[in-house]
Amino acid sequence: MKDKEPAVTEAEVAAKLAMLLLKMGFKVDSNHNSRVRTPDLIAEKKVDGLDYKIAIELKNSTDVNQAVRAGIDTLNNASKIKRYDKLLLLLMNNRSSGRKSVQLQNYLHNNPTNLEIINLEELEKWSESLPDEQTAKEFNEVIYYIKILSKKLIELVARNPDNLKQLEWRDLERTIAELFEGIGFKTTLTPSSKDGGKDVILECTIDEINKSYIIEIKHWRSGQKVGQNAVKEFTQVIFNEKREKGLFLSTYGFSNNYYESLTEKEKSVIRFGEQNKIVELCRTYEKINSGIWNPIGSLEDVLFANTVDLKG
16 A cells, blocks of 8 residues: 655745745745735746746645635735736645646636646746746847837827728737826736737726726737627626626627627626727827826726727
């Protein structure tokens, strides 16, 4: 009979993880505030002059789903207070990679794209892959020029809406992410291959309450209109991720029956905009950044002004 592998304590795992990170040049701080739900470890280092921060939560529970829910909740709350480049949930007693791919994939799909869930077996592998991820940040010069390009594209679209037709879909996503950041939102552009049903994540604080919205953008050069299925899927993402609302932008509009399959509850959390809304946002960005205009009302008012509200 095979001997049962001795259980490891949270302190032992935290110490091992801290050693791995210290070897990679991170400064590691432990958080043990019983009154405030904060991540167990915060790791930070400078990468090419920029701060790279990881929030890490350790969970040891026989109920994997409960552990994941609690861990993600803590990490999500932490990311609303402070920006992290990586959110890491380490499941201390879930060693089966096979089970992970089945049980935990939905959690990864419905949560921030910078979130990772790993177990003890994957810990070493994760630490080895981390330098590759940081290497991407070293090309901050490329990111700089992408932002410069996005700002120029905003200017061109604000000046002439027909310029939208010349943009590729990913260029438009980057441009819209840049304009929302310039308007005042905390903005996350999701990876093109793993966007989880949303292209841009927006966060802001209104009346001291943290709010989060998601944007889906369809820019088909064929001129195709968005139909029921895409709209329905987007509303499910809004609910699954517990966002305040979502804005669906389509440069070529929507089909005649695009909203017919939506329930009243779904209609309450989604707004729609076409080319005119994108152009309006570009012009708002230009006015704000030129210093000639300050928006009246909240960022939410700016986000949803002149969009289609199915409730109304």
